[in-house]
Amino acid sequence: KNTGRGVGINPENGGVNDPKNLRVKLVLLGDSGVGKSCIVLRFVRGQFDPTSKVTVGASFLSQTIALQDSTTVKFEIWDTAGQERYAALAPLYYRGAAVAVVVYDITSPESFSKAQYWVKELQKHGSPDIVMALVGNKADLQEKREVPVQDGIDYAERNGMFFIETSAKTADNINQLFEEIAKRLPRPSPS
Numbered sequence: 274k275n276t277g278r279g280v281g282i283n284p285e286n287g288g289v290n291d292p293k294n295l296r297v298k299l300v301l302l303g304d305s306g307v308g309k310s311c312i313v314l315r316f317v318r319g320q321f322d323p324t325s326k327v328t329v330g331a332s333f334l335s336q337t338i339a340l341q342d343s344t345t346v347k348f349e350i351w352d353t354a355g356q357e358r359y360a361a362l363a364p365l366y367y368r369g370a371a372v373a374v375v376v377y378d379i380t381s382p383e384s385f386s387k388a389q390y391w392v393k394e395l396q397k398h399g400s401p402d403i404v405m406a407l408v409g410n411k412a413d414l415q416e417k418r419e420v421p422v423q424d425g426i427d428y429a430e431r432n433g434m435f436f437i438e439t440s441a442k443t444a445d446n447i448n449q450l451f452e453e454i455a456k457r458l459p460r461p462s463p464s
């Protein structure tokens with residue numbers, strides 16, 4: 274059933290066509306300030322440091338995870354670095370992306386609306402078999418919550434996305450986010 278033609282894992286994309294060791298391009302999208310850089314730093318370095326704003330977007334960070342079936346997935350993570358405003362860059366940014374992670378902040382309804390805008394952009398420019406995750410970040414700020422969990426769940430379901438709430442601050446669900454994405458990746462058939 275799996276053709277193995279998923280983007281990001283084929284030689285023409287510079288990927289490795291090895292079903293046991295996938296290499297995938299992952300793009301991050303979402304309003305500035307929702308915590309994209311913090312999510313990446315938590316995942317890659319295991320740190321939360323709100324004072325050091327690292328320019329993740331300068332190139333990309335990568336992180337490899339091992340799954341239970343002894344396969345590995347290497348994520349090459351692209352942050353927008355604030356360039357999301359330049360619509361002309363979008364096709365370049367999305368090209369070859371096997372995964373898109375759209376992030377909003379659960380305390381900001383504006384960021385949730387913006388996330389929906391990015392999902393529509395992905396549906397226009399992204400690969401048809403891109404794996405999309407919707408992430409409600411800053412879940413540690415329950416008392417300031419303005420976006421109900423159910424709104425995230427419903428929107429994700431309507432758009433064929435995986436949904437999760439995370440906290441880069443407490444590390445809640447950060448590893449789970451990437452593990453769940455890894456499980457959903459199309460696998461090339463062994464050659």
Ligand code: GDP
Binds near residue numbers: 303304307326440441
């Ligand atoms: P980006 O612009 O989307 O990359 O956002 P940043 O990663 O730079 O984070 C923006 C701000 O939100 C920083 O002040 C972070 O400290 C804060 N932040 C990020 N993630 C969390 C989180 O999970 N919980 C809380 N409470 N603050 C967060």
